[in-house]
Each structure stands twice: as structure tokens, then as C-alpha cells.
Amino acid sequence: MKPRKVVLATSRAITAARLSRRISALPDYLVCGQAADLSAAYILAESCEPHLLLIGAELTRQADFDGLLALLRVIGIAWKTIPDRIADPEGRFTFPEEGDTASLLSWLSDLPAPQSTPPPPAPSAPAQAATPGFLPDRIILIGASTGGIDALLTILASFPPDCPPTVIVQHTGAAFSDSLIRLFARCAAARVVAATAGLALRPGMIMVGAGCAGHLRLDPSRPWRSDLSPGAPVSGHLPSIDVLFRSAVPFGASVSAALLTGMGRDGARGLLDLRQAGATTFAQDEASSTVYGMPRAAAELGAACETLPLSRIAAALLASCHNKPVSLVR
Known part of the structure; x- marks a missing residue:
């Protein structure tokens, strides 16, 4: 069985590093790229065509996010938001808690089916x-x-x-x-x-x-x-x-x-x-x-x-x- 490819997109470097490490340790998952902004995320999604894009909530609020979403729909890539607060004030990663592999797997697998762009309407x-x-x-x-x-x-x-x-x-x-x-x-x-x-x-x-x-x-x-x-x-x-x-x-x-x-x-x-x-x-x-x-x-x-x-x-x-x-x- 081929591993499920994951792309991480977040401007929070510590979050990206720790989440990448934890996902890479899971069976059947492969982190195939990391991006710090929407443009880099778009290029990675287009080139890697991952099963899943994990994107920081801070990037979803940017004006060009709809362009990335359109690509995900066209290719059929599922995506999930990385919440704003997944670490405590000291920077300790707590989402899901360190060592809680079952919760992390559940979070990664709890996804809606990817939606492709619908076919064009029939001419009037x-x-x-x-x-x-x-x-x-x-x-x-x-x-x-x-x-x-x-x-x-x-x-x-x-x-x-x-x-x-x-x-x-x-x-x-x-x-x-x-x-x-x-x-x-x-x-x-x-x-x-x-x-x-x-x-x-x-x-x-x-x-x-x-x-x-x-x-x-x-x-x-x-x-x-x-x-x-x-x-x-x-x-x-x-x-x-x-x-x-x-x-x-x-x-x-x-x-x-x-x-x-x-x-x-x-x-x-x-x-x-x-x-x-x-x-x-x-x-x-x-x-x-x-x-x-x-x-x-x-x-x-x-x-x-x-x-x-x-x-x-x-x-x-x-x-x-x-x-x-x-x-x-x-």
C-alpha cells in the first residue's frame, strides 16, 4: 500500500517542524513538502498532488486562498485546517498531545471526501x-x-x-x-x-x-x-x-x-x-x-x-x- 502523501502549509515554522515529525512517524503517511505561504503551497499541491493538504488557519484568512481552493477542487485534494493554537505559551506542541498517536490518526483521517470542480452546465x-x-x-x-x-x-x-x-x-x-x-x-x-x-x-x-x-x-x-x-x-x-x-x-x-x-x-x-x-x-x-x-x-x-x-x-x-x-x- 502506497503511503498517503501530505503537504504542510503554515507560516509557523515550529508548528510545521513538529507536525511534520509526528506525521512522518505514522505508518502509511509521508510528508512530501512544506510551504510557508499560499504561493508555495499552490506550487507544492500542483507538483506533488498529495492526498491531503494541511493548511494553517492564518493562511486560510488571506485573500488569495480561494485560488488554492480552486486548485484543490480541480485536482481532487482533501484539505484540513491546522488550528491557530496548537501549542502552549512555552511552544510545547499539544495538538493532539505528544504521544497520542491514535488521536492524531483520527484527526488526519476525519476528512470530507475531496470535491472536484463540477462539470460545466449544459448550454441553454x-x-x-x-x-x-x-x-x-x-x-x-x-x-x-x-x-x-x-x-x-x-x-x-x-x-x-x-x-x-x-x-x-x-x-x-x-x-x-x-x-x-x-x-x-x-x-x-x-x-x-x-x-x-x-x-x-x-x-x-x-x-x-x-x-x-x-x-x-x-x-x-x-x-x-x-x-x-x-x-x-x-x-x-x-x-x-x-x-x-x-x-x-x-x-x-x-x-x-x-x-x-x-x-x-x-x-x-x-x-x-x-x-x-x-x-x-x-x-x-x-x-x-x-x-x-x-x-x-x-x-x-x-x-x-x-x-x-x-x-x-x-x-x-x-x-x-x-x-x-x-x-x-x-
């Missing part, structure tokens, strides 16, 4: 009825923040290999940029690339701006090209969804755009500008949003042609790009 009836093929001048823009990684995984898994060129801004820390590209590439049939200046945006390409060093914009030359420009945060973010959306206003009639779950207002005003320029625009509804901040702001401004549950957004975006797009209320 309008998308199924649309004429195959996409209009050559169509481009899709998506903005997301808190909860957006899971939302984007659902949407991108529904996109075909020849989807219209798609450009995304996802709020996240710079340390997670490369990891998110790899995560999205696992679930998308189309080619997923990181935000890069001067790259031609062609069918079958999904460009992701996440934690990059500049604002992701569109150059209106044909074929469209990406631009990555330095600057101060806009709407509190770098890159900003508002900046991406507004860069597409000159060719708004060719754009289909969606604003997904997230805190704050980034993207709401840009979505309104796009709609007024002739774009087809969508906002995620409250029931399916992790945080109904950005989509709410868009709804209050009248920026969305339709407010939809997450399960319908991919089909709606694709249908609006077909040779005979469905009729949408404006």
Missing part, C-alpha cells in the same frame, strides 16, 4: 439553436474578483477550442499569476495565455490579466492586439477591469462582456460605457455570486443587458457571438 436552449460558428469580429471580455476563480473555471470549461478571442481581468496577487494561468489551462479547451503586450488576439485564445504589472488594454488594430501599460491603480486595482472595458469602447458593437462576482465597483462603469457603445453586456446575479458587489454596482447603473446566474453566462456570451445571435433585451 438559445445557444443550442444558434447557427454554428462565430462572427469573425467578435471579442469577449470578462472581469472578476472575489470568488471569480471558481466562476471563471465554470465559464471557461464551457468554451469550445475555437471560441472568440477572450480577455479576462481577475483580481489576485502577483504571486498567483502564473499558477492561475496553469489552473485555467487545465480546464479550458482553448489556449490560455498570460497578459502580454503586443500579442494578436485570435480565435481559440484566452488571455488572462491577473496580478500583472500593468493595466491590460486592447489595441483596436485588427486583428486586435493586447497592450500592457504601467500606471496607478484604477478603481483600486492594477490591472483594472474598468480600464480593460473602456479600452474596447471604440469597437463596442463587436464586444460581449460579463462582470462576475467580486467586492467593490471595478468594472461597473466600464460595463456601462460598453453597453452605451453597443456591446452585449451581462452581470452575474446575486444568488450565484460569492460577493455581490461589482455585479450589484453594474445592475444599479443599468450597465447589463441581462443579469444571469453563473450557470447561464458562458452560453449567453457564446450565443451573442454566433452568426445569428439570440435576441437580447437592451
Whole structure:
């Protein structure tokens, strides 16, 4: 029987060392790596694909934890939180007590079944009825923040290999940029690339701006090209969804755009500008949003042609790009 592989992720070095020693002494368990931060934990989970990730409670409270959770769901890795207080004031390890092997084994084995990311929803009836093929001048823009990684995984898994060129801004820390590209590439049939200046945006390409060093914009030359420009945060973010959306206003009639779950207002005003320029625009509804901040702001401004549950957004975006797009209320 192969040992159960465990990865430890905690910024508390003493806790990591002592827990590693105790788990390594157990039969059928192998500690295959230790990480002190979320970025390192992500890389270890991706490379080792352990049976179990033990993560310090202090890391679960950080903003980028949802990115790590998304990876665990995609790969099917179980995880458990290491409590904040597992040592007394003198640093003696007491959780479970030293020498209590039975309690430690029970704690390690008391886990929910790992949950994989659910398959994408079936296309809605309008998308199924649309004429195959996409209009050559169509481009899709998506903005997301808190909860957006899971939302984007659902949407991108529904996109075909020849989807219209798609450009995304996802709020996240710079340390997670490369990891998110790899995560999205696992679930998308189309080619997923990181935000890069001067790259031609062609069918079958999904460009992701996440934690990059500049604002992701569109150059209106044909074929469209990406631009990555330095600057101060806009709407509190770098890159900003508002900046991406507004860069597409000159060719708004060719754009289909969606604003997904997230805190704050980034993207709401840009979505309104796009709609007024002739774009087809969508906002995620409250029931399916992790945080109904950005989509709410868009709804209050009248920026969305339709407010939809997450399960319908991919089909709606694709249908609006077909040779005979469905009729949408404006």
C-alpha cells in the first residue's frame, strides 16, 4: 500500500517542524513538502498532488486562498485546517498531545471526501439553436474578483477550442499569476495565455490579466492586439477591469462582456460605457455570486443587458457571438 502523501502549509515554522515529525512517524503517511505561504503551497499541491493538504488557519484568512481552493477542487485534494493554537505559551506542541498517536490518526483521517470542480452546465436552449460558428469580429471580455476563480473555471470549461478571442481581468496577487494561468489551462479547451503586450488576439485564445504589472488594454488594430501599460491603480486595482472595458469602447458593437462576482465597483462603469457603445453586456446575479458587489454596482447603473446566474453566462456570451445571435433585451 502506497503511503498517503501530505503537504504542510503554515507560516509557523515550529508548528510545521513538529507536525511534520509526528506525521512522518505514522505508518502509511509521508510528508512530501512544506510551504510557508499560499504561493508555495499552490506550487507544492500542483507538483506533488498529495492526498491531503494541511493548511494553517492564518493562511486560510488571506485573500488569495480561494485560488488554492480552486486548485484543490480541480485536482481532487482533501484539505484540513491546522488550528491557530496548537501549542502552549512555552511552544510545547499539544495538538493532539505528544504521544497520542491514535488521536492524531483520527484527526488526519476525519476528512470530507475531496470535491472536484463540477462539470460545466449544459448550454441553454438559445445557444443550442444558434447557427454554428462565430462572427469573425467578435471579442469577449470578462472581469472578476472575489470568488471569480471558481466562476471563471465554470465559464471557461464551457468554451469550445475555437471560441472568440477572450480577455479576462481577475483580481489576485502577483504571486498567483502564473499558477492561475496553469489552473485555467487545465480546464479550458482553448489556449490560455498570460497578459502580454503586443500579442494578436485570435480565435481559440484566452488571455488572462491577473496580478500583472500593468493595466491590460486592447489595441483596436485588427486583428486586435493586447497592450500592457504601467500606471496607478484604477478603481483600486492594477490591472483594472474598468480600464480593460473602456479600452474596447471604440469597437463596442463587436464586444460581449460579463462582470462576475467580486467586492467593490471595478468594472461597473466600464460595463456601462460598453453597453452605451453597443456591446452585449451581462452581470452575474446575486444568488450565484460569492460577493455581490461589482455585479450589484453594474445592475444599479443599468450597465447589463441581462443579469444571469453563473450557470447561464458562458452560453449567453457564446450565443451573442454566433452568426445569428439570440435576441437580447437592451
